[in-house]
Structures are given as C-alpha cells and as structure tokens.
Amino acid sequence: MTQESDSTIDGNTEARAKALVNPSSGLANDYLNIFNELVMLVEQFPDVPEFAEDIFAWRPRTYQQYFAASNLPGSNSVLEAYARLDAQFRKEFEAIVQELDRIATGSVVALRRYLKKGDGDTEAMAALCARTGSAMRDLLEKAANLVDHGSTIAEENAQRRSDRLLAVRIQAIKDVEDFHARPRFAQG
Numbered sequence: 671m672t673q674e675s676d677s678t679i680d681g682n683t684e685a686r687a688k689a690l691v692n693p694s695s696g697l698a699n700d701y702l703n704i705f706n707e708l709v710m711l712v713e714q715f716p717d718v719p720e721f722a723e724d725i726f727a728w729r730p731r732t733y734q735q736y737f738a739a740s741n742l743p744g745s746n747s748v749l750e751a752y753a754r755l756d757a758q759f760r761k762e763f764e765a766i767v768q769e770l771d772r773i774a775t776g777s778v779v780a781l782r783r784y785l786k787k788g789d790g791d792t793e794a795m796a797a798l799c800a801r802t803g804s805a806m807r808d809l810l811e812k813a814a815n816l817v818d819h820g821s822t823i824a825e826e827n828a829q830r831r832s833d834r835l836l837a838v839r840i841q842a843i844k845d846v847e848d849f850h851a852r853p854r855f856a857q858g
Contacts, residue, residue: 690744691751695820697763698748701736702817704728705770705810712777713803716796722785728778730771733763759820766813770806777802 690698708728711721733752737745752760777798784795815821 690742690748692817695759695817696751696755697733697817698737698751699814699817700740700742700748701733702810702813704731704736705774705806705813708774708777709803709806709810712781712799712806715781715799716792722781725778725781728774730775733767763813763816766809766816770809770813773802773805773809777806 690700692699708725711725711728715721715725731739734749737748737752742748755763780798780802781795784791784798
C-alpha cells in the first residue's frame with residue numbers, strides 16, 4: 671500500500687467518524703439501534719416466538735459502553751464528543767435512556783415470565799408486546815429528536831404542518847356548521 675492510499679483511508683475513516691456525531695447535539699444516533707432492534711423483536715414476538723432467545727439476551731448498555739465496544743470507525747471521537755457535552759443536556763439524554771432501559775428490561779422480564787408460566791394466553795402476550803413497543807417508540811422518538819435536533823420537541827416538518835393546518839380547518843368548518851345549526855331567534 672502506498673503512502674497516498676494510506677492517507678486516503680485515514681481521511682475516509684475520519685470523515686465517517688465525523689458523520690457519526692450529529693453537530694446539532696454532539697450525539698450519535700447509532701446508539702439508539704440497541705433499542706430499535708429490541709422494539710422490532712418484541713413487536714414481532716407474537717408471530718415469531720423464535721425471537722425469544724434474542725430478546726432474552728438483550729442487556730442495557732450505556733452510551734459509553736456501546737461505543738467503547740463498537741468497531742465503528744470514529745467510536746473514540748463519539749466518546750470524546752460525549753465527554754464534552756453540556757452536563758444538563760447529557761443529563762436529559764441519560765434520563766430518556768434510563769426510562770428506555772426500564773421499559774426494555776421490564777418487557778424482557780415480562781415475556782420471560784409469560785413463557786415460563788406457559789398459560790397460552792396469546793392475546794395478553796400480544797397486548798403486552800404492543801404496549802411495550804408503543805411506549806418504547808414514543809421514548810425513541812424523543813431520544814431521536816434530541817440526537818438529531820438537540821431538543822426533545824420535534825421540528826414541524828411539512829407533513830406535521832399539513833396535518834395541523836388540516837385539523838384547524840376541519841374544526842373551523844365544524845364550528846361554522848354548529849353556528850348555522852343553532853336557532854337564532856327565540857320562538858315564542
């Protein structure tokens with residue numbers, strides 16, 4: 671390998687490393703994959719019970735543990751950026767992660783109990799999986815907004831704006847219809 675190709679590889683690795691950390695927040699969303707994968711497994715578990723082993727193998731990991739063990743290029747840069755985060759911002763992120771860990775761990779335990787009990791109540795198990803998936807998705811959305819935008823409040827994109835404006839228009843039409851449906855003069 672030539673010295674020129676070595677520097678090209680180093681440059682590509684550095685560029686990929688910088689791409690891991692979102693400049694809006696200083697966080698890398700690759701970490702959220704541990705939760706996204708669990709949500710996918712749990713939500714599909716009622717139809718694919720073979721996922722039990724993968725679900726039961728899931729363990730919470732901190733952001734630092736995840737990237738320290740990662741083979742992603744730039745993991746060290748991610749950890750350095752995390753160390754430089756504003757303490758309050760990091761605390762907000764870690765609070766969301768702690769809640770994700772709580773729900774995820776609880777769902778793993780509940781599914782393990784369900785299988786151990788073996789009563790065959792598939793509706794209850796499916797409901798549990800759906801509730802868990804939904805709760806985790808809500809928190810993952812907050813976490814993703816924090817990573818992608820530096821805030822837990824999602825920016826209003828075109829679809830959300832359209833939905834909001836349509837809801838306002840529908841409500842205005844209903845208000846006008848209600849107004850016209852009311853008698854205007856007292857009958858005597």
